[in-house]
Structures are given as structure tokens and as C-alpha cells.
Amino acid sequence: MAEKAPRLDSTLASLLDRRRQRGQLRSLTTVPPGTVDFSSNDYLSLSSQPAVQQAFLARLQDAAVHPPGNGIITNTTNPVTNSTSPNPLLNPPSLLGSGGSRLLDGNSPRAEALEHFLASHHRAPAALLFNSAMDANVGLFGCVPQPGDAIVYDELIHASVHDGMRASRAGRKVGFAHGVVWERLEVRQGGGRSLEGVLRDLTRGEEGAGFRLGEKNVFVAVEGVYSMDGDVAPLVDVVECVEQVLDRGNGYVIVDEAHSAGIFGECGRGLVCELGLENRVWARVIGFGKAIGCAGGMVLCSSTTRDYLINYARTLIYTTAMSFPSLASIETAYEFLAAGHAQPLLTQLRSLIQETYRLLVALCVRHQPPPRLLRLGIERLHSPVIPVLTSKPRDLARFCQQRGFMVRPIVAPTVPNGEERIRVCLHAKNTVGEVQGLVTAIEEWVLEAMSTKRREETVTSRKTGSTGVDIVTRPSRDSKM
Template structure:
């Protein structure tokens, strides 16, 4: 066994002993589950098995001029379908602009790796998604990354007051603070106290240099008017710097959209490596996502949500 093999095997053995080793589910062990309730899936609206969505997707697909690969990075090819979906989603979510990513992971990692600048501070809920951690680690905000207790406004207030006391640049507005939360945390089903966070920002950062970034991955399609998420449900769109909505959970598609302002979108197009150095979503992916949003806009998702709640 080589040195590499020995180290990798030892790491996996350690996980095995702690009963945290990950494995793929056995595809041959599942039986007919039509009568079972699946608590492990994120197919919240059962769109992945929706005959209506399937028929809509196949109908649009059959008439589309391009259905296969996009042909390259968004910066290199004419992504007309991608542009059209971004315009549609910016309007749907009430955002100045929108930018597609291949996944929510890419969007979070890309945003937090390049938007926080030197001397800036990043604060995050201790339960925040791994993609935010990866982005923050790669950011310019070195030695300025702090967590607070999950959904605890008291913990957050104490942290913000300490940072204000230690960093005069936060007081005079010459540096920025970014706060990352998920509107709905999937592992325990808790909502972030978004309204209370906004109140803290208004009180302690009157210069407007504190910025809220909300991952709506698990709220997309379920909460808010026509499934627009918790931020829209609370009417806080103008208080949030960036919102992330993913297509791969309730919408049964692939990809994600980051809702933000024009300047940040332009900056991401120039510096977000997960966006620049990868082939963009295929045309079929774009069509699938668009069809899922048709379901949100025509009220089907709302009816499904009410049915599940009953």
C-alpha cells in the first residue's frame, strides 16, 4: 500500500469507527415505495414525479431550437435562453437583476470567495451550508470570519457589538460586514429571524455597510407569494443584498439563481471562478427550470403545498 493509500484508508477507517462514513444508497435494495413517505428527499412538492410538469417540459422541449449543451462558459457563448430566464426571474422575484449558476453550491462559493474585500468581515450562522464555508475560506476577508449561535439574536447582537468595538472601520463605514444565513434550515426545519436581523442592521450600521445574504434553497417554491421564498413573504427584498434560489430541490430541476444588484452581478461575471471557468447549464436544464417556474406562476405549486400541509 502506498503512502497515499494508507493515509486515505486510515481517514476512512476513522470515519467508519465513528459511524459517520458516507456511502451511496444501494440502488438494488429499494422496492416499490409508492405507498411510503420519503423523509430523506428534498423533492418537497413532488415535482420530480409530476405528470403535469413532465408533459409541459416535453412539450416545450419538442419545440425548442436548442436542447443540448450550451457550448461553453456564459462569457463565451450566446446564451439567449439563459438571458431570457434571468430576466424572467429578476421580474418574478422583484430583484434588480439575476445571475444563473450551475448549482447553489457554486453560487454561494463564488459569491463569498470574491465579493467580501480586504478588511471586510463575514459573519454566519453556525449551521450555514458548507458552500458558504468554502467561499469564505477563499475570500479576501482573512482572519475576519465569525459565527454566531444558530438563530440566536442574542448571540448575534453580542458578536456585532464586539466587532463594532474592535473595528472602527465598521463604525465609520469604510469596510463592510456580510451576514450569511439560510432562510430555512433543512436539517431541523427552523427559520432564520430575518426581520430581527434587519432591525439589528438598521440600529448598529446606520451607514448601510452591513449586508444580509440569504440562502433560500429550502424555501424556494414553498414559502412566500407564488413560492418566492421567506424574504418575499416578509417583504424584506430591499433589505437583502443577495438572495439565492436553487432549482434542484422543490423545483425538480438543476441550477440556481442569485438575485442581487447590477454592480454585484457585473463583479461576479468578472471574478466568480465557479461561474467563469465552467460550461454553463445545458439548454434542456434551462427549459426544465423555466417549466418549474411556470408551475409556480400558474398556482399549481401553491395547491400542492396546501395539499401537503393538510
């Protein structure tokens, strides 16, 4: 007899069905062998570089022969002299697991040395490793803002920052229109509040006295590169706006560089370094899972902030620390970057970005597809992420996948309703031929969809006796070519 499902399963199944009906159901998939990657975040293809792989394996082999120290020493008795002395060989460190959280047995000289190296590379006073950039954001935003402080964030900020804000004790959390810094740009950009407008609102009146006088802090959260739209934050303007409105020095800019580290700045130091803002940005969150080609994350900050996070960041305190292989992979990737070996990969990537954008623009000009069917979601290209907006993202993604090109559909709630898309992610290992093949597949899908639409309109016209169909589309901020 089949086991009766508990009532909770019925409730959960109903919620899943509701999401399925909206076309928003998520599921786990695997990439078929031989598929061309236009989906992953490994922009520089470091994880598949033979030189990087060989250096990483050599590190593991060396550690197996000469185990790395983990700071744990056992006192043993010498049977000849009857005296005690340290003998680390009786308690050899593990190459697989770290043994606990950083505050217990999971810390190691290697982890601390890596943090010093990473801080130096990114020109920051200090660094603190986390198991992921999400953990870093949740830990940072969850514990640093104090009661009465405010967090102001770009409306497209990553979900991990929202999770951190939910845990935060900050009194106010206010979003501003994506990429809109100055008040004079509010109307031009569609009426959303600008960063300047939000900050000035915080400082007005009796309630704003604390912010105005510098007694309360404002944390401003932006990303270097936005993962869904591929655009770059106007970071110089953001910093200048914060310094101008909060002139008592109580404005603190936090930049999530998960998608800009490795791509921007000399030797992949990131957007903050490229713009020379290291001393004007309070904290940076770096993710290792994108262009760095590894896993994990870190916060770049002051030494005092690092000590505070060690004491209060729950995502650091209550989780097992990185194992040796994770630390070794980060070391290997950063040594490759620091030596300048990634420059040819970056040159290849930038060339592919421009060629892909050129081909997609030409496709749109050639066939003039309705904006709801296909449009580019960005006017200028500076990153490997190209959003191709469509009302049928799953259909388009499936069409491309069937032809051997892995792109993913991005639907609500990951992006707002009406801004569904496929996201084309480019990599240094992609070729011009692969890019041409992907754009050809997209073009074939567009022509097929437009032909189907015309046939449907003809049938409707014959049934109703009308001579044509007027199509009215709502203007969109992303519809400009």
C-alpha cells in the same frame, strides 16, 4: 500477480477506516423501487407532477423541431450572388451541451431571458444563474467581500458558505449562535454569542472604527430554512439588528433560500418576499434542486453585483454553463409556480406537516423514550423538514428502510456530536397513510430499543446485586417537547 497498492491508497484506507470506526463513513446508495420517499428535497413533488413533466417534454420536442438560438451565427457565401450572409442553419445550436462557460460559447439568449424572468418573479433587480446553489454561494462569498471586510454567519450555515469564506479575502469571519439575534437572548439560548453581540464587538475600539464609520463592510449570512433542523430564520429581527448596529448602511444581509424558495411566499417567491424584505436584503441565493424540483442555482442581486460576479466569481467563470435541457426544466417549473398551479400541492404539504408532527409528539408522550433514544429536534413546525434526534440514527434509519420507508441517518460531522438524527422530509405526494406507517415503524423501533435496554439493565442488576440503575441525562437545547 495482484498489483501492489500505492502508499497513498494505504493512507487513504487508514483514514476511511478511522471514519468507519466512528460510525461516520459515507457511501453511495440507491433507493429500492416501491420505497416511500421521506428523504429527498423535492418538497412539492414538482419533478413527478404529470403536468410539469408533459410541459417539459413538449419544450424539448419543440426545440428539436425549432432549435433555440445560441447567439452563434456563421457568415456563409451565397453561390448565386457571391455575397456573404448569416446562416445559422450551418451551425445549429446543441440541445445537449452548452459548449462552454458563460463568458465563452455557453451563453444564450434563452439563459439571459430566463434570468430576467426569474429576477422579476422573485422581485429582484437582477439574477445570475449558476450550475448549483453551492457554486452560487462559493462564488458569491469567495469574491465579493474585500480585504478588511467581515463575514458574520449563523453557526449552522450551509457548508457551501464555509467553502466560500475559505476563498474570501475578508479579514474576519465570525459565527453567532444559531437563530439568536439579540444580546438579551444569549443566556436563555445557552450562552452562545448573539448576532447583535458579534456585530457590536466588531464596531468597538480602534480596530472597529472602520465598521463603526461605515468604511468597511459586514456581510451577514443566514438561511431561510435550515436543512438539518427545519427551522425558519428570524429574518425580520436579523435585518433590523443589522440596520440598527451598522447604521451607516455597511451591513449586507445574504439569505440562502435553497430550502425556502417554492415553500414560502406567493407563488413560491421565498421567505424574503413573504416578509416584504426584498429591498432590505442585499442578496439571495436560490437553489433549484429542492422544492423547485430541478437542478442549478442563482444569485438574486443588484445589476452591479451581477456584473461583478460575471467578472470575479470563479465558479461561474471556469465552468461549463447550463445546457438547454437544464434551462428548459427551470422555465417549466417556474411557469407552473407563477401560474399558481402549485397551491394545491402546498396546501397538501402543510396538512401533512402538521399531521406528522402531531403523531410524533403523541408517540413521545405515550412512551416517554429517554431523550438520547428519541426526541424531536424542533418545538414549532414551519417547514417540511422534521429532525428526529437519536443516538442510534443508522439503526433507526435501517429499521424504517426495511419496512419500506426511506429516511436517512444524519451523523457528525454533518451535524454536531450529540445531535445525530434521522431527517424526515415530507412531500406533497406523500399520503396520510404513508405518514402513519412511518410513525408506526418509528414507534416499533422505540419499543424494541426500550425493551432491549430494560433486559440489559436487569442482567446488569443481577450480576452486580444492585436494585436499579439510575440514568442521568445531560440537558439539551433540543430535548424540550
